Amino acid sequence: MKKKxxxxxxxxSVLCILIPxxxxxxxxKLPIYQIEYNAGEDTTYALHYAYFKDHTYQSxxxxxxxxxxxxxxxxxRTEHGIETVFEVKGHKDLIAVKGFMIPPIYFKEMKDLD
Known part of the structure; x- marks a missing residue:
């Protein structure tokens, strides 16, 4: 009984160590997104940008x-490691950046006009 x-x-205890x-x-291993806060101002709110490889996202x-x-x-994840990047269900061109106790900031992928 004591052996069991x-x-x-x-x-x-091994599981409590292995899971974290x-x-x-x-x-x-998650890719790193670069976030540029307050990059410009629209008439109603501040603009933020997120960059990943050849994709640019605007808030x-x-x-x-x-x-x-x-x-x-x-x-x-972001380069600081404070925030994480999520996909938005049902929207292929939207991502959301969320931190601890911070509401998500939504970004839409910008299409190049070349």
């Missing part, structure tokens, strides 16, 4: 409802 309890405690390690390495109106644009899976 020892093995149970050992296996639970897995999430840490998963987070470290959209900050007064949109989170319920209409639910966050999808995590697709990246």
């Amino acid at each position: 309890i020892k093995y149970l405690i050992l296996s639970v 390690v897995y999430f840490y390495f998963h987070y470290q 959209v109106n900050p007064f949109i409802y989170e319920d209409e644009y639910p966050l999808g899976k995590q697709i990246g």
